[in-house]
Amino acid sequence: MPKPSSQHLWVGIDIGGTFTDFVIYAAGEQSLRRFKVLSTPADPAEAVLQGLAKISQSTGRHIVHGSTVATNAILERKGARTALITTEGFRDILKIGRQDRPDLYNLFPLIPDPLVPRAWCLEMRERVDAQGTIIIPLQKENLESIIDTLRREAIQSVAVSFLFSFVNPEHERWVTERLREENLFVTSSSEILPEFREYERTSTTVVNAYVSPVLDTYLGRLEREIHPTEFHILQSNGGRISVTQARGHGVRSILSGPAGGVVGARYLASLAGFSRILTFDMGGTSTDVAFVNEAIHVTTEAEVGGCPIRVPVIDIHTVGAGGGSLALVDAGGNLRVGPQSAGADPGPVCYGRGGRSPTVTDAHVVLGRLPSDGFLGGQMPLDVQAAYQAFDEFSRTLSVSPSPGLEVRQAVALGMIRIANAHMERALRVMSVERGEDPREMVLVSFGGAGGLHACALARALGIPQVLVSPMAATLSALGMLAADVELDYVRTVMLPGNIPFEMVESHTGELVLQGEKDLAREMIPSTQAVLTKTLDVRYVGQSFDLEVPCIPSFRDEFDRLHQRRYGYCQPEANVEIVNVRVRAIGRVRPPTISAQPLGSADSSSARWEERLVVSGRGMQSVPHYWGHRLRPGHEITGPAILVLDDTTVYVGPADLAAMDGYSNILIQIGATDG
Numbered sequence: 001m002p003k004p005s006s007q008h009l010w011v012g013i014d015i016g017g018t019f020t021d022f023v024i025y026a027a028g029e030q031s032l033r034r035f036k037v038l039s040t041p042a043d044p045a046e047a048v049l050q051g052l053a054k055i056s057q058s059t060g061r062h063i064v065h066g067s068t069v070a071t072n073a074i075l076e077r078k079g080a081r082t083a084l085i086t087t088e089g090f091r092d093i094l095k096i097g098r099q100d101r102p103d104l105y106n107l108f109p110l111i112p113d114p115l116v117p118r119a120w121c122l123e124m125r126e127r128v129d130a131q132g133t134i135i136i137p138l139q140k141e142n143l144e145s146i147i148d149t150l151r152r153e154a155i156q157s158v159a160v161s162f163l164f165s166f167v168n169p170e171h172e173r174w175v176t177e178r179l180r181e182e183n184l185f186v187t188s189s190s191e192i193l194p195e196f197r198e199y200e201r202t203s204t205t206v207v208n209a210y211v212s213p214v215l216d217t218y219l220g221r222l223e224r225e226i227h228p229t230e231f232h233i234l235q236s237n238g239g240r241i242s243v244t245q246a247r248g249h250g251v252r253s254i255l256s257g258p259a260g261g262v263v264g265a266r267y268l269a270s271l272a273g274f275s276r277i278l279t280f281d282m283g284g285t286s287t288d289v290a291f292v293n294e295a296i297h298v299t300t301e302a303e304v305g306g307c308p309i310r311v312p313v314i315d316i317h318t319v320g321a322g323g324g325s326l327a328l329v330d331a332g333g334n335l336r337v338g339p340q341s342a343g344a345d346p347g348p349v350c351y352g353r354g355g356r357s358p359t360v361t362d363a364h365v366v367l368g369r370l371p372s373d374g375f376l377g378g379q380m381p382l383d384v385q386a387a388y389q390a391f392d393e394f395s396r397t398l399s400v401s402p403s404p405g406l407e408v409r410q411a412v413a414l415g416m417i418r419i420a421n422a423h424m425e426r427a428l429r430v431m432s433v434e435r436g437e438d439p440r441e442m443v444l445v446s447f448g449g450a451g452g453l454h455a456c457a458l459a460r461a462l463g464i465p466q467v468l469v470s471p472m473a474a475t476l477s478a479l480g481m482l483a484a485d486v487e488l489d490y491v492r493t494v495m496l497p498g499n500i501p502f503e504m505v506e507s508h509t510g511e512l513v514l515q516g517e518k519d520l521a522r523e524m525i526p527s528t529q530a531v532l533t534k535t536l537d538v539r540y541v542g543q544s545f546d547l548e549v550p551c552i553p554s555f556r557d558e559f560d561r562l563h564q565r566r567y568g569y570c571q572p573e574a575n576v577e578i579v580n581v582r583v584r585a586i587g588r589v590r591p592p593t594i595s596a597q598p599l600g601s602a603d604s605s606s607a608r609w610e611e612r613l614v615v616s617g618r619g620m621q622s623v624p625h626y627w628g629h630r631l632r633p634g635h636e637i638t639g640p641a642i643l644v645l646d647d648t649t650v651y652v653g654p655a656d657l658a659a660m661d662g663y664s665n666i667l668i669q670i671g672a673t674d675g
Contacts, residue, residue, distance in 0.1 A: 012478035014066045020047040023478040025592040034475040062230040064481040066256040069218045070211040074305040079210035080156040083120040087163040091121040112306030115210045132168035159209035161189040161202040196493040200310045212250035236313035239487020258288040259314045264480025265445040274443045282451040284324040285341040289427045290316045312489045321423040323361040323450035337419040349390040350382040362387040363413035367615040374644040447476040452650035469666040474647035486587030498576035502553045516585030525587030537580040596662030599634035607631045
């Protein structure tokens with residue numbers, strides 16, 4: 001991987017539900033610039049190509065891309081025609097699953113269909129036991145009739161997942177090699193996830209087989225049309241990998257967009273001197289929340305579109321509340337917000353692109369919190385009258401008695417904001433209070449185009465003392481992609497007793513370490529920038545689930561300590577077992593250089609724009625507005641105030657104090673009074 005030079009541009013690209021974001025870093029000039037284009041859901045590549053056309057092609061372009069292509073393929077069920085080949089007797093594994101009931105009291109739950117219909121779940125006679133001993137040899141002649149079925153059904157991709165193949169992959173390897181001779185895309189579980197729990201392993205393998213051909217086509221088109229000097233994809237674990245690897249491992253980039261936001265938030269917060277943060281990413285369609293305590297927490301328990309995936313992903317909680325979330329009336333006549341969204345097409349009513357139903361963004365326009373002539377730096381005027389009309393029509397479906405001095409549409413808009421805040425507050429509590437973490441000891445890092453309008457109210461509700469809003473708030477996920485290291489994860493199930501000599505435990509990581517070193521070298525990472533970390537999945541004997549702890553001689557003490565913190569108890573006298581060994585290979589990448597500027601005067605009058613009427617919980621009041629591009633390090637603003645930045649708007653509450661730091665972040669001290 002080349003070092004940044006003055007001749008190279010580093011481009012971070014993040015596709016969102018409403019906008020596609022671009023951050024361009026010129027290393028020689030140490031300059032960052034950013035812009036947005038409307039997303040093109042029908043063909044995401046169009047928005048990417050439109051944005052790249054605005055960037056100079058006279059220099060080398062190194063691109064790090066967060067793609068929603070794999071995610072959308074699952075959610076919309078538009079992946080490749082995929083078959084599953086599994087051990088005889090296990091063709092219904094995807095349908096049976098774990099028999100979980102996430103909606104416990106729903107008598108008619110909607111359970112998503114498996115990605116592979118039963119007719120395409122095919123069996124081979126073979127059997128390996130839990131120790132890896134072959135009980136029934138692979139009946140190789142059966143595969144020829146299966147291949148005939150694959151041809152007849154026009155299957156494009158095949159997932160191969162045999163029982164206990166994580167212990168002995170011999171049968172899977174033979175079948176995989178034979179199928180690849182037929183020019184099929186093939187994913188074997190022993191390659192993608194050599195780990196126990198047959199349902200999750202099979203589901204992850206199927207997801208990869210289902211989305212990877214779609215992602216491969218998409219990335220291939222981009223490579224042909226843009227000819228980047230270097231092209232990386234962000235993974236769900238917050239690390240980047242080369243496009244070559246990403247094409248065959250689509251499951252690893254399913255949550256790449258939200259992961260980029262967490263990486264970017266951690267990077268900017270560390271520059272500002274904060275290590276314990278809650279990240280709050282409010283976009284057009286959803287809101288993503290994560291907790292960072294110096295290190296980013298990664299989990300292997302994730303689900304997308306009803307499909308479990310066991311590859312490492314950043315621990316992010318998502319709710320269907322965003323700027324494009326639609327107002328609805330339920331069967332009882334009550335106001336609801338989301339999870340349905342107006343998305344990018346047609347988008348909120350005020351965008352003037354054909355939207356008819358009010359959204360959260362329209363609510364802010366009606367309340368005067370989103371100035372129509374300041375959106376996106378004034379480049380995209382908003383249609384205020386259309387928003388008014390949409391709320392007037394929608395209000396007729398509700399029974400509303402507004403407070404004195406408020407119009408009906410303003411009361412409905414205020415109610416929408418409060419409902420959306422309730423959804424997002426619940427998400428923040430899931431990632432803090434419900435994990436045993438005190439939000440009063442954290443900083444809320446707000447980003448996403450809509451985040452600044454809600455962050456202060458949410459911080460106040462949770463007792464969070466400070467909010468940090470980056471000047472790049474609406475494009476922070478794209479910046480995070482440029483700040484991400486190369487990261488590769490490896491796992492192997494070992495099932496070892498906890499009292500085994502530590503040297504024997506470490507010996508099981510040796511092959512994974514060698515593979516990590518080899519793959520980092522393939523990614524052009526110098527050995528001086530390579531870091532390999534080893535961890536263990538440990539549990540008490542008899543437990544079903546485990547906790548990840550460092551692979552150190554005192555791993556048992558670390559496990560008890562973490563178990564106490566997570567669950568409120570531990571059992572130091574109980575026996576433990578080591579379920580999996582894990583290795584993470586990290587290639588350190590130099591992030592964009594952002595230098596702090598000296599703080600100047602606190603007088604912010606030079607940034608003042610004008611005063612306008614804004615509706616708050618206190619009613620209608622005149623609120624000063626400030627241009628974000630005129631704010632300078634050291635400037636302070638006492639709320640209430642509206643800060644109009646180029647790509648986001650910040651609503652500072654009546655008792656809050658906002659100040660710009662040396663990195664041009666808006667740091668807001670939260671007061672006790674709600675606005």
